[in-house]
Amino acid sequence: MTIEKNLCGAEEWCKFPQLAIPAIKARVDSGAKTSAIHALNIQPFQRDGVSWVRFDVCPLQDNRKTLVNCEAPIFDRRSVKSSSGSSEKRYVIKTSIAIGDQSWDVELTLANRDAMGYRMLLGREAMSGKLIVDPDQSFALGNYSQEQLSELYVPRKSPKKGMKIGVLASNPNLYSNRRIIEAGEERGHEMVFLNIKHCYMKMDAGNPEVHYRGGKVLNDLNAVIPRIRPSMTFYGCALTRQFESMGVFCLNTAEAITQSRDKLHSLQLLFESKIDIPITGFANSPLETDDLIDMVGGAPLIIKLLEGTQGRGVVLAETKKAAESVINAFKSLKADILVQEFIKEANGKDIRCFVVDGKVVASIQREAEPGEFRANIHQGGTASLISPTADEKKIAIKAAKSMGLQVAGVDIIRSAKGPLLLEVNSSPGLEGIEGATGKDVAGLMIQAIEKKLKWKTDASE
Ligand SMILES: Nc1ncnc2c1ncn2[C@@H]1O[C@H](COP(=O)(O)OP(=O)(O)OP(=O)(O)O)[C@@H](O)[C@H]1O
Numbered sequence: 001m002t003i004e005k006n007l008c009g010a011e012e013w014c015k016f017p018q019l020a021i022p023a024i025k026a027r028v029d030s031g032a033k034t035s036a037i038h039a040l041n042i043q044p045f046q047r048d049g050v051s052w053v054r055f056d057v058c059p060l061q062d063n064r065k066t067l068v069n070c071e072a073p074i075f076d077r078r079s080v081k082s083s084s085g086s087s088e089k090r091y092v093i094k095t096s097i098a099i100g101d102q103s104w105d106v107e108l109t110l111a112n113r114d115a116m117g118y119r120m121l122l123g124r125e126a127m128s129g130k131l132i133v134d135p136d137q138s139f140a141l142g143n144y145s146q147e148q149l150s151e152l153y154v155p156r157k158s159p160k161k162g163m164k165i166g167v168l169a170s171n172p173n174l175y176s177n178r179r180i181i182e183a184g185e186e187r188g189h190e191m192v193f194l195n196i197k198h199c200y201m202k203m204d205a206g207n208p209e210v211h212y213r214g215g216k217v218l219n220d221l222n223a224v225i226p227r228i229r230p231s232m233t234f235y236g237c238a239l240t241r242q243f244e245s246m247g248v249f250c251l252n253t254a255e256a257i258t259q260s261r262d263k264l265h266s267l268q269l270l271f272e273s274k275i276d277i278p279i280t281g282f283a284n285s286p287l288e289t290d291d292l293i294d295m296v297g298g299a300p301l302i303i304k305l306l307e308g309t310q311g312r313g314v315v316l317a318e319t320k321k322a323a324e325s326v327i328n329a330f331k332s333l334k335a336d337i338l339v340q341e342f343i344k345e346a347n348g349k350d351i352r353c354f355v356v357d358g359k360v361v362a363s364i365q366r367e368a369e370p371g372e373f374r375a376n377i378h379q380g381g382t383a384s385l386i387s388p389t390a391d392e393k394k395i396a397i398k399a400a401k402s403m404g405l406q407v408a409g410v411d412i413i414r415s416a417k418g419p420l421l422l423e424v425n426s427s428p429g430l431e432g433i434e435g436a437t438g439k440d441v442a443g444l445m446i447q448a449i450e451k452k453l454k455w456k457t458d459a460s461e
């Protein structure tokens with residue numbers, strides 16, 4: 001008996017009936033052994049004594065709103081080398097695939113990264129005996145129009161009315177803000193973008209109000225997510241406080257944000273909680289530059305502008321002479337600075353732990369460009385996956401707690417003395433961390449609000 005092998009192109013639409021995925025575009029790659037699907041929120045669980053895994057798939061490229069919840073028994077766990085060189089265990093499931101008019105069983109690795117923008121990679125094992133590739137073609141076994149795809153993925157109407165959540169920020173096009181809005185809508189909530197500049201307040205003890213451009217009274221919000229940029233701290237926190245006094249739950253209170261924006265106050269709170277930080281000095285008088293330098297152990301040392309962000313205003317002075325000139329220059333500009341011992345052993349790396357509601361939900365390591373010591377992504381740093389040590393996680397959780405932040409980006413640096421805390425951010429960015437970890441961090445922020453307000457999705461058991 002001869003087996004009919006179908007001719008397929010370099011990309012094809014696949015269907016996974018058992019996963020309820022009607023169409024997902026795959027890159028056909030006979031160079032890869034196994035097949036992989038881009039999965040989010042991967043969570044193992046037990047069902048009738050069998051190990052299962054639950055995960056989400058966004059089957060359409062460049063679309064994170066269309067999301068399919070999947071479940072499958074775990075077939076295997078395999079070590080996979082990631083591009084950053086570290087190896088990680090990935091779940092493998094076995095499920096039926098349909099391409100064209102054939103269907104058969106394939107093994108599928110749950111990967112937490114996009115493979116070249118495709119949400120699925122079809123490897124040679126899955127093709128064996130079934131498909132022959134003609135790399136010049138695409139969709140040789142069938143294609144979908146945009147309309148057909150939209151029909152296959154009709155948005156599920158949430159049967160229960162969601163909450164109304166405001167995102168208090170400045171730029172609706174920023175990745176983080178877009179993702180928070182998307183994640184809230186995905187979970188059935190009404191999300192409203194509130195431009196800080198367009199809000200104004202009625203200061204009335206008995207009946208405080210926030211109004212929005214055009215005169216609309218904002219009186220029906222269940223929660224607010226403040227995402228205040230440093231230059232808007234003062235007004236943004238005033239607004240947040242106003243929402244709090246109206247009884248609206250704010251994911252990060254005005255008090256905690258204000259505190260975290262004051263680097264000195266933050267450091268004081270941190271060492272009160274016995275969290276180790278690099279030896280740091282601060283002075284206001286121009287006279288004791290020498291002693292200030294000695295205090296932190298001499299050069300090389302780091303000088304930081306208190307107002308700086310994204311690595312701007314952080315200077316490495318290699319020699320005592322250089323340190324003196326920088327400190328004196330900053331002082332003559334009347335800029336507030338702090339001096340800090342330089343942690344050379346960190347090798348231009350730091351760790352960002354994203355804390356939500358007392359848990360480290362995602363972590364990345366940031367590594368500076370060659371010849372640079374600042375690991376900030378804005379300074380050309382690159383992000384990679386990392387598992388922080390138990391100690392580092394503890395520090396991150398403790399730091400967020402001591403600052404009273406429900407959402408925090410905690411930066412830690414590895415020194416010869418052990419992990420040291422660098423700083424705590426109250427509006428940590430989502431792009432780097434979601435991109436590197438594949439985690440739905442924005443969704444976890446929304447879940448923290450649901451939990452606080454005891455709001456239950458119909459989908460949750
Ligand atoms: N004491 C230090 N020793 C070695 N490297 C440091 C030290 N302090 C900071 N760095 C490096 O410089 C980077 C920037 O420093 P820091 O996080 O303090 O300021 P910032 O990034 O400008 O502030 P923000 O994160 O609020 O935008 C850090 O991520 C770290 O890689």
Ligand SMILES: [Mg+2]
Nearest residue numbers: 310311411423
């Ligand atoms: Mg930083």
Ligand SMILES: [Mg+2]
Nearest residue numbers: 309423424425
């Ligand atoms: Mg900071």
